[in-house]
Amino acid sequence: MIRTYGPESELSPYEVQAAGYALRFRCETRAGTREVSIGTQSPDHTVQWTTLARCRLNDLGLVTPSLEGAPDGDVLRLKRAVGAGASASQSHRQATGRGEARGREQQPRTADPRSLETAGPAHDEPADPRAQAARAALPPIVDDLLHRFTTAGLSLTLAGASVRQALEGRVGHELDFVTDSDVRRTRQILHGWGDDIRFQRDDAPDVVSLRKQWDGDTYTLRINARTAPTRHRPSGSRRAEHEKALEAYLRRRDFTIDAMALGLSRVTLTDPFGGLQDLERRVLRTPRAPTAAIVNDPPLMLRVVRCAARLGFEPAPELRDAMSATARRVTEVPVEQVREELTALLLSTRPATGLRLLVDTGLAEHVLPELPALRFESAGHHRHKDIYEHTLTVLDQAIALETEGPDLTLRWAALLHDIGTPRTRRTGRNGQVTFHHHEVVGAKMARKRLRALACPEQLIADVVRLVELHLRFHGYLDEKWTDPAVRRYVRDAGPLLDRLHKLIRADCTTRDRRKAHALARAYDSLEERIERLAVEDAREAARPDLNGHQIMEILGIRPGAELGRAYEYMRNLHIEKGPMNFETARDALLEWRARRDR
Known part of the structure; x- marks a missing residue:
């Protein structure tokens, strides 16, 4: 006899193997009409669904189109054996008996005929x-x-x-x-x-x-x-x-x-x-019915996302559907576990793949709602830019610029750099859409989200700072910066300057090649100025606190070897002890002269 099971019922692998197949059923309402579907589950656990109207009855029971088309020696052969009087449980006992008589091997018997x-x-x-x-x-x-x-x-x-x-x-x-x-x-x-x-x-x-x-x-x-x-x-x-x-x-x-x-x-x-x-097909599928697996273990949904990003595998359709149907249960997962899964996702080789799955299944609405909120189009004279797609592209481009392995701070900043755009979106009378000060709003939103995820305070501070500064460069394009302005830019970035360079370069996703080249040249120019000013500032910092004229006046000497030795002494003293006021520097010089005269 062949038993019929519901769509999510769990079956022992021996049940399907012994009988040759199993039938599943499900009832759905479509356009006000109740429809019964029958699924034929084969030993490899794949299920082929059809409507009840396409099935027929014979002396062996209910026959689906999948069973009609199965070749002899495969599912149909096993079905006939079952119809001849061997029940699923009898076949299981016979198979078990044969397995125990095969010898005294220590290895387990394989349960799948393809083992x-x-x-x-x-x-x-x-x-x-x-x-x-x-x-x-x-x-x-x-x-x-x-x-x-x-x-x-x-x-x-x-x-x-x-x-x-x-x-x-x-x-x-x-x-x-x-x-x-x-x-x-x-x-x-x-x-x-x-x-x-x-x-x-x-x-x-x-x-x-x-x-x-x-x-x-x-x-x-x-x-x-x-x-x-x-x-x-x-x-x-x-x-x-x-x-x-x-x-x-x-x-x-x-x-x-x-x-x-x-x-x-x-x-x-x-x-x-x-x-x-499934390994050959690069598919993620659960050994148990996916809905039952998720209900028993809600963090499984986040692990699916992480593994899809890390391995590049695609979730099976029934697993994806189960995740969408039970997405709200991700709120049952402790926040620390959510943070660890998102961290692993961002540090994976394909984080954009996992983030798309996170959004498409509805999980992001509960753990990272700022990301799906970016799925709108900003129109300017019918020219559209999808901020959501732009964000994922920026993330990919930032990863391509990494030089010392995965950088979690940079990746979080790339992911959150534009999350302030939905709240700052405004449409002018001419139809032009603007996002004024979205970097300020976005920085506050980034702080709130990362704190909700219980991220480390240093990570939060660094990501927020990068989001705040990611538009500062555009002021360099609009007007020629003075050297003090460049120094302020460097000072405000502090130890995050290298990450800021990468974030700003990654933020250029325009398809206009001329515009992209112009932006790249402008930022090349800014980086060159930063390097030049750094060299000049270092040289200036190494100068002694007394210049040559002051040294000659204090010591009462003329230009010559003595001046050179005094200047070198004051320069080394500046490097060792840092800046000094005029009186302290003068006393130090006179003390040096007195030691030489003794």
Whole structure:
């Protein structure tokens, strides 16, 4: 028999695998008409929806167009087997029995028919290159750790994001494992081998974490162990418990691409939720129904945004829809966690990608409302400029100007530099739109938003200052600045001058090449003046507090070697002790002369 499930019901991977498919249903009201849709879920967990009117009934039950078109040997073959009398639960028990009779292997049985298995030397099955390449990409520390567990008669499986990184050929220094040992035994195995061994318990299973120095690198290893066995537990149930713990661990991962496990002794890739296919498609999908996953864990929505920006993956349509439908629940996330997620987003390789997703799903309305507020057009004689798109472009251009790695202060300033435009927008009689003093208003808004996110005070002060000053340069274009005006510009920027240079250059997003070149030349000119004045000011600062005429008058000497020595002494004294008034400088010179005469 084939059961029918709701659109968000969670299914064990074995249920769909054993039956060959599952049917889902949903009811919707469109234009006042109630419509029933039927979805055909295949073993890889994809669902193809159709209307009930397009389905038909036969001796096997409800048949959808997807099942009609499935080739023999695929879903339709499995459907016929089910119709011949094998129920989903019977097929599951048979599959489990066959799995237990396959041998006494330590590695978990793969739950998905697309799971990869690489045989050892005694088998003739061809080795899957992806699994082997992932195993070969692991650092030697993994082999040493594996040896300790296999010597104790236990298994060790790489799991989670570490598997994805290994499949991509870029293993990091944080590795996650699952073992069939309990916590006590795991700690005994690791005793004397790892550094700073810690025990933490979230829900289940228990986690033993440690740091280990290896070949000059520091690794953080997390081993997920099962709970301690009951006193009367049958000895043959350890494998079943390990499989259950592995599946539970993988189901709790945020995304299917991180819900895979790589066997280490006998190389196997366990992929119960289709993570390998999602990795190839560069799609973010949740192992559980997305709405249920978000309801149970609202911060997941922010992690989706962060991972989309960091990895460049696209959320699956059902995940994006679930985020939009439950966006308000992001208000349940502690503000410190929101800040950390936004920080990670801004420091990622593609922050604009994540910010677009944040806005499009409605999350930004609750955590960064100033950003979607920029989605309007300012018209000037029918010439439009989207401030929202301009802001994201400025952010990208500021990142391109970074020279010493990601600069969080610069990126926040680029993101918030124009948030004062909606409040200062005015339309004149001639239809011209202006945003007078939006930098002043924007600075106040930036301070309020960053404080609401509990950001560090120094970061807030620096971002606010950059927002205040980002339009100052336009005064240089309108009128020729005097040297004192340039010095005031430098003084007001202080240690933020280099960031201000980058922000102002990034703020030029005009498509008019002539105008863009003119702005660039003007700012080149300003930077050259700043450098020239800095050299002159440094030279002036190095001059002694007494000039040559004053030295000759005080010492009663004429130009010559004696004047040169006195001048050099006063210059060095100025450098060492700083500026002095005339009387102090005169006394110091006379004291120097007296020492020379003794």
